[in-house]
Amino acid sequence: MSEKITITFPDKNSKEVQKGISGLAIAEQISKSLAKEAIAFSINDEINDLSRKVEKDSRIKILKRNDEEALSIIRHGCAHVMAEAVQNLFPGTQVTIGPAIENGFYYDFARDVPFTTEDLPKIEKKMHEIVNQGEQFIREVWSREETIKYFSEKGEKYKAELISDLPDDEIIRLVKHPYAVQVMDFEGGRLVMIGIRLNGDN
Incomplete structure (x- = not known):
């Protein structure tokens, strides 16, 4: 028989669910509309991507766009x-530092040819295309060594250098998307990022 755990929602209502259930599965059990609107969820006030599994009795909150x-x-x-x-x-552009700030978001990029204002509509259009694919950002935990190796082999020297400055036993979280892997955060919290699902326009 599958092991059960108890999850408690912000309104203090509780529900017994299977141990190892994901945030998305919890949202789907509540309603299909909530699952569609959900972008992340918190476990005991710690924000996680929707693929994260709940392994013990916990307080749960499903996060929507307007939260x-x-x-x-x-x-x-x-x-x-x-x-x-x-x-x-x-192609060949390297990502350095970013991403979110108080009034928006940014990334510093390294490339031989500077960006122009004509590039901005192209970038925005491509961003819409990526979001409308409806793919989910998935969080993974990698060791410092394998992270350095991965980005070095990809030619991402700035990311590799950033990770190289960390202690040998540092655990690094990354966010994976079908066409990209980005540094998400470090176990010590020096960078803060979680994997999320960005809903498209529909």
């Missing part, structure tokens, strides 16, 4: 979409 906590999540996600769009349109 107060959602804005910074969306900005982080948009920054990673922008990085993916830029690298897709301009």
Whole structure:
């Protein structure tokens, strides 16, 4: 028999579910509309991507676009979409630092040819295309060594250098998308980013 755990929602209502259930599955059990609107969820006040599994009795909150906590999540996600769009349109461009700030999001890019204002509509269009694919950003935990190896082999020297400055035993979280892998955060919290699902326009 499958092991059960109890999850408690913000309204204090509780529900018994199977151990190892994902955030998305929890939202789907509540309603299909909630699952469609969900972008992330929190486990005991720690924000996670919807693929994260709940392994023990916990307080759960499904986060939607209009929730107060959602804005910074969306900005982080948009920054990673922008990085993916830029690298897709301009191969060889390297991502340095970013992504979310108080009034928006950004990334510093390194490339031989400077960007122009004519590039901006192209980048925005590509971002819309990526978002409308409806793919989910998935969080993975990698070791420092394998992260350095991955980005070095990809020619991403700035990311590799950033990770090289960390302690040998540092655990690194990354966000994966079908066409990109970005540094998400470090176990010590020096960078904050979670994997999320960005809904399309529909």
